[in-house]
Amino acid sequence: MGEYRHRLMDYVREEIMPHRFCVGCGCGTVLNAFVNAVEEIGLEPTKMVCVSGIGCSSWIPSPYFRSDTLHTTHGRPIAFATGVKIMRPDLTVVVIAGDGDVSGIGGNHLIHAARRNIDLSVFMVNNMIYGMTGGQVAPTTPSGTKTSTTPHRNIEPAFKVADLVMTAGATYVARWTTYHVFPLMESMQNAMTRKGFSFIEIISQCPDNYGRRIGKPTANDFLKQFRDDAIRINKTEGMSEEQLDKRIVIGKLCDRERPEYVTQLHEIIREQVAAVKREKTK
């Protein structure tokens, strides 16, 4: 067992490694898949801006990924990312943040960015909980489970966020888990290379602030469940909603073309600038 330098260390802020995520936290695996995806498609981190909100998952790009990053306020990364993309359409803009951030407090930003089809890649780490603040119930917490704010059981149904984003109009939507690392990595590559609003829901584990309250104190407890409960979307035909509720539907939910927002906005700006110039030279 030697000391070696990982081939992807150029992509992460090596000087602050090891990262601060708890033992077996899925955030580390998502970071791993993300840098592999970036390297695989040959994206230069200097041509990217990564935007995050507040929460453990928001630490994946900031501080750990070596691109320019915006670590914004809770729930607002998509709003900030929209501004970046409008001013610098030449850059690849990626949002990585948690389920509480993206689908709870930031839920409206999410559905409207999908509806507008803004050219962003949003990777939502769904650990089914508010991890950073101590394991409070999230809109994504499965019903019936215990959290620090639902000490008896959660009586709310969980949001199916990927389905919501697909319905709202995103061009590319997929769901994977931290067990399905190879397809997750490939899906991230697709999301970052295609134009339009791309969304990946990554079912992940928070052993510390969720797992230990529900009898799953280790990463492996979760990963085995993800492996066993996952079902490919093309195998779900004919299944009832009740049957599907017990499973994690994985795979690509949609991949389609729709007019993109920022491109159209810049078309209008160009038209208007040209019209003003014509007016002046008259």
Next chain:
Amino acid sequence: MIEINDDLCKGCDICIEFCPLNVFLKSDTLNRKGYYVPVIAEEDLCVGCRLCELLCPEFAIIITNE
């Protein structure tokens, strides 16, 4: 070749559980940070699938062609 970085590993046991060839074993000694870094027990069995490398949350494993 399989390499594990003792200083990055946090002993989560993911690689031990999910390597399809059971290459890793739990160690019985702590590293200097207080984690049980896995032992590479059956390196010859490794098929180079890189599942351990990708699943590791810590960038603590790398599989090379050497």
